[in-house]
Amino acid sequence: MWSRCGRPVHLVDKNLVQLERASAEITKLRQTWPLASLPGDRSNTEWAKLTVTSPDGLGDALRQSWLAIECVPEMRPLKQSILQELDKLAPADVIVASNSSSFTISELLQGLELQFPDRFASIHSYWPPETTPVEIMGAETTRPEILQTLMTESAAHGFQPFLVRRSSTGYIYNRIWAAIKRETLQVLDEGVATPAEIDGLFKAVLQTPKGPCAQMDTVGLDVVLNIEEHYAEERPELPQGPRTYLEKMIAEGKLGVKSGEGFFKYD
Template sequence: MWSRCGRPVHIVDRNPLQLERASAQIQKLRQTWPLGSLPGDRTNTAWGAFAVSSPDGLADSLGQSWLAIECVPEVRPLKRSILQELDVLAPADVIVASNSSSFTISELLQGFQLQSPDRFASIHSYWPPETTPVEIMGAESTRPEILQTLMTQAAAHGFQPFLVRRSSTGYIYNRIWAAIKRETLQVLDEGVATAAEIDGLFKAVLQTPKGPCAQMDTVGLDVVLNIEEHYAEERPELPKAPRTYLEKMIAGGKLGVKSGEGFFKYEETK
């Protein structure tokens, strides 16, 4: 998505296999969603190049960029270490953002002595370009013009941006979605319905392509558990049963699409 306006995109990962997979997925998505197929494409005539590199090339990549987004797993210490590294390496005019799906940027930066604390924000994307909305959220220290730039640029690149007006764990959509996930897991744990029955009813009522169980499988059940544990830290009154249900599935190797089985079974993809 960020390469739709012709600008180069740098992908940095310490795992060479992940870089190889990312490159293949980008090429596949470019064929699926060609230029001109999204609202923001009216003036977009060429794809931007994408470059992949190890962390050794991070400083060089940042020197050629206006925006850096961390997309590491939903583990707070890991995200905090990456953001702290980006603060040191990224030139002062580079916006630094987290793609966390539940942690606020304020929470991730808490306790840090940053060189440029006013350039940090959160940008949560879903599965672009299949799902184009993004949520943009600042910290108390974020300059307003940073948020405006992100809103403008996200729209220009084919996203549908939504501004989160106050710091909110889970942003807007994921706070509401968390309640649906939690009740789905509770229904399963109580034996009220099967995953297939839940998803069938959900899709029939709301006319959506996926039900909550299939959606959790797509995200990854380990990621879903990490997010739920974070919510539970802030809200101890939340029921434990949904997290226990996920823990049992994960212990059995059922992580969702990426492991070939979660609530449903999936064919191996290469």
């Protein structure tokens, strides 16, 4: 999505197999996505160059960039280690953002010794990747112009940006979606309905292509559990049933689409 306007993008991962899979998927998606219009209604004729690199090339990639986004799994120590490294390597004018779906940027910056704490923000995108909304949120230390730049540039790249006005675990949409996921899991844990019945009813009422069980399978049930555990840390009154239900499924190797089976089976 960030490469739709012809501006180059660097994809960095320590797993070379993941880089190869990502490149193939991006090539496939580019065949169906429209290119974004450039400012002033100028037409864009080609996709930007996509460079894939191991962490050895991270410093060079950062020196060529205006924005760095971490997209590692939803584990706070891991995310913090990446943000610390980005702050160390990135030039002072590079914005550093987290794509965390539940941790606020304020939480992630706690305890870190940073050179430039005022350049950090959260920018959360959705799945599938062609979903245009993104949510942008700052920390108490974030310079206001950083947020404005992210809002402006996101819109210029074909996104639909929404500003989170106060620090909020789960941003805006994911806080509401978390309640739907949690109640779905509670219904399953109580034996009130099956995944197929829940999703069938949900899709029929709201006219959506996927129900909550299929959505969780797409995200990955291990990731869903990580997010739920973080919400529970902040709100101890949340029921245990949904997390216990997820733990049983994960123990059986049912992680969703990526393992071939979650609430449903996949090829």
